[in-house]
Amino acid sequence: MPTAEEIAAEEFSRVVERHRPQIFRFLLSSTRDVDLAETLTQECFLKAHRNWGSFRGDSSAMTWLMRIAINLQKDHWRNRRMQFWRTTRTNSVDLDEASEWLPSGESSLEQQLLARERVKQVWTAVKGLSERQRTVFLLRYVEEQELSEIAAATGLSEGTVKAHLSRAVGRVRLELGGKR
């Protein structure tokens, strides 16, 4: 008969298996750095594993994990700013490379190029957003989370989330409209 610890471990490994791609994707879109996203994802699950016993299930496991990931990402950027004497080289890919991942589908070459150009413009707008606006925007438009989920993950009120989202979308719209 399995012990309580074994059951918890089994449960946690299922959570990792289920949510790892989403957490990784969010961190990748936030950092545009595959290695860094992997490291932060590992740290996120390590932290979650340590605190798995204290997770009461008030929110969904995904929201809880996303909150950890957001905090790790914030800490990372804060540390980078503090350690300004360290090497400034980052592994973040440039916007062109980030825009190249569009699936070709059944569209023509011209349409593909146009779509790639639009994706690049979205990336440009995202790059110019504040940390909070970017987080909210990515959670909404890449992870397709509900406003309430975003509010729970970021610790902001739904109104604040809406305001950040509106500004972020405005910026993207401006970028798309201005480059026509």
Next chain:
Amino acid sequence: MSWMNRQEDKAGKLQERGVEAVDVELEQAMKNFRLSMHAWSDAALSRPRTASQTLRRRSWRLAVGWALGCVLVAGSVSGGLFERQQQIELRQTADRQRAAEHDRQLQEQQARAQVTDEALLAGVDSDVSRQVPSAMEPLAQMMADDETK
């Protein structure tokens, strides 16, 4: 008046259409953005791991760091030793110069003292010879003649 209204309506409709066009475009761009992000993430998750390369890069950096550190330490230690040796040599030279100066002064002093003694003796001799009374000279000569006889 009605012509102006028609123009305004037309402009309004065109503006609405423009906004709608941007919104459609925005929606499509967002969708493409999401699709590209999902594709990139899936590809990154299924890529072969490059832990060894990272490790090699890190170990290379570590080695360079250590080498630089060693060079710095060796440089500062040898610099310190050189500086100390220089100071010792300077001090020894200064000591030697001071001793030579002292010897020279001593010799000069001795030479000066010798000269003074000789001059004093010569002075006394000349003084004594001058004190022989000239009136006694004939008598002294006679005594000298008797002795010869």
